[in-house]
Each structure stands twice: as C-alpha cells, then as structure tokens.
Amino acid sequence: MTAGLRRYLTAPAPPATVAPAVPERCELCSAVIPAEHDHLVDLANRSMPCACRPCHLLFTSADEPPARAAAGAHRFAAVPREHxxxxxxxxxxxxxxxxxxxxxxxxxxxxxxxxxxxxxxxxxxxxxxxxxxxxxxxxxxxxxxxxxxxxxxxxxxxxxxxxxxxxxxxxxxxxxxxxxxxxxxxxxxxxxxxxxxxxxxxxxxxxxxxxxxxxxxxxxxx
Known part of the structure; x- marks a missing residue:
C-alpha cells in the first residue's frame, strides 16, 4: 500500500522530539498534495499510488464521467470520488x-x-x-x-x-x-x-x- 493509505495501517512510534511534518507528494509528479487527496490504481502491479488532481485527471476519461472511466485503457486508472x-x-x-x-x-x-x-x-x-x-x-x-x-x-x-x-x-x-x-x-x-x-x-x-x-x-x- 502506498504512502497515502499506509498511515492507516501502522501506528508510528512517538518521536523523541517534535519534527516538522513531511508533506505528502504525488507519486507521479512529486507535487505536494493535501492529506485528503486522489488515488490511482496501478493496473500493472495492483498498487494504489497517491496523485495530485492534475495527474488524477490525466487518467480520467474525457468522454465519460469520472465514475464511468474505462479502467483498462491505461496502466493507471483514476479512482473516482463518487459514493x-x-x-x-x-x-x-x-x-x-x-x-x-x-x-x-x-x-x-x-x-x-x-x-x-x-x-x-x-x-x-x-x-x-x-x-x-x-x-x-x-x-x-x-x-x-x-x-x-x-x-x-x-x-x-x-x-x-x-x-x-x-x-x-x-x-x-x-x-x-x-x-x-x-x-x-x-x-x-x-x-x-x-x-x-x-x-x-x-x-x-x-x-x-x-x-x-x-x-x-x-x-x-x-
């Protein structure tokens, strides 16, 4: 599981001293992203990289709503936000x-x-x-x-x-x-x-x- 979801899986030990928070970054372009951000599915290795909004949109079909984008068209598929x-x-x-x-x-x-x-x-x-x-x-x-x-x-x-x-x-x-x-x-x-x-x-x-x-x-x- 990638950085954006890994924080739910492990409880980090309390640091001896308070260190500056390391910002999360898009795993495609390295741009800084907020704590609540988009994800992609990497169809090649079944991972879920964190993504900035522009990179996320690159893998969202332009012809269909994001929730109906064809997941098999690229190596990456954009995870939609719909509930x-x-x-x-x-x-x-x-x-x-x-x-x-x-x-x-x-x-x-x-x-x-x-x-x-x-x-x-x-x-x-x-x-x-x-x-x-x-x-x-x-x-x-x-x-x-x-x-x-x-x-x-x-x-x-x-x-x-x-x-x-x-x-x-x-x-x-x-x-x-x-x-x-x-x-x-x-x-x-x-x-x-x-x-x-x-x-x-x-x-x-x-x-x-x-x-x-x-x-x-x-x-x-x-």
Whole structure:
C-alpha cells in the first residue's frame, strides 16, 4: 500500500522530539498534495499510488464521467470520488447469511487482471478474501443495474449488515482499503474493542454522508 493509505495501517512510534511534518507528494509528479487527496490504481502491479488532481485527471476519461472511466485503457486508472447509496439493492438477511461473510462489512469489485469479481472483508490481519466462488459474487453484482455495469478496479459494492437490515453502497476502492487499514490499526482482542468500533462507525457515517441515492425500479431480485 502506498504512502497515502499506509498511515492507516501502522501506528508510528512517538518521536523523541517534535519534527516538522513531511508533506505528502504525488507519486507521479512529486507535487505536494493535501492529506485528503486522489488515488490511482496501478493496473500493472495492483498498487494504489497517491496523485495530485492534475495527474488524477490525466487518467480520467474525457468522454465519460469520472465514475464511468474505462479502467483498462491505461496502466493507471483514476479512482473516482463518487459514493452512491442503493436503498433498493436486493439483499435480505437470508442472502447475507448465504454469503458466509464472518463480519458485518464486505466489499466486492471487478478485478480486471483476473477478469472476475473479488470479494474482501476487513480483518485484524488486513483484507481477507471471501472463499465463495467468483460466480456467486458476479450474481450479487448483477442484482442491480448500477452494479451490473460497475467499472473494474476503481469502484466497489460495499455491503453492510446493519441492525436495521442490509445496506448497499457503491464507493471508491481507496475508501474500502481505508476501512481495512482502520481495522488493522485499531483492532484489539477478540471483539476489536471500543476504539476499533468507534473508528468503523465513524467511517460508515462518512460513507453515508458522502453518498447520493440512486433508486432503480428495474433492480433485479434473482
């Protein structure tokens, strides 16, 4: 994981003396970038470099909105900023149980290198891959017209089993890996501890705040 996301994965030891903060830089042109910045997916080595806005725009299709840019056209694909809530996504509690995800959060995206969906969920050791066949996750994505056309590598379907029932969102892939980093950084003991769950709940609140709602009367229920 590159510098922009690495800060979520490791807790640095307190310095003996207060040193000036080292600014983050774009990994393509070395320009200084703010703490909240864009990312690219490097399709050659499956990394996620930090990018300044101009470099990010270089790899965003000029013919389509950023969220629909074709991820396979270049070595780098721009990770969009869009967050979309899918309140009519067909996923019942029984469906969730059948997916056999051991935690309440999971995300699935299409990996262009493999040519198939990959489903992951956060764990204290990092991102853990679902053991269900990719065909199962392909059927999950096909349940909604929006996720059926999900661009590879850069956007993911986020599934959350909340106390009020399952939630579904389409979010940028870097946001998903930020969650993975938060869990790895804060998890303590068997149940994670209050600090971890506070971080997860804060992350979820941010996803909800950033999300626009998309309702499709044509959503499939197969």
């Amino acid at each position: 979309t809530a899918l309140p009519d996504f067909a996923l019942s509690d029984l469906d969730w149980t059948a997916l056999d995800v051991p935690v309440r959060l999971a995300f699935v995206f299409v990996n262009s290198s493999l040519g198939q969906p990959v489903a992951l969920y956060p764990s204290p050791a990092g991102a853990a891959e679902s053991q269900l066949p990719s065909e199962v996750w392909a059927k999950v994505l096909a349940r909604h017209p929006y996720t059926a056309q999900l661009p590879p590598d850069v956007l993911a379907l986020l599934l959350h089993r909340s106390p009020d029932g399952p939630e579904a969102y389409v979010v940028p892939i870097d946001v998903c890996y930020r969650l993975v980093g938060l869990v790895r950084l804060h998890w303590r003991g068997f149940d994670g501890g209050q600090e971890a769950w506070t971080a997860i709940d804060g992350w979820l609140a941010q996803v909800r705040e950033n999300a626009t709602t998309r309702v499709s009367v044509g959503a499939a229920h197969g």
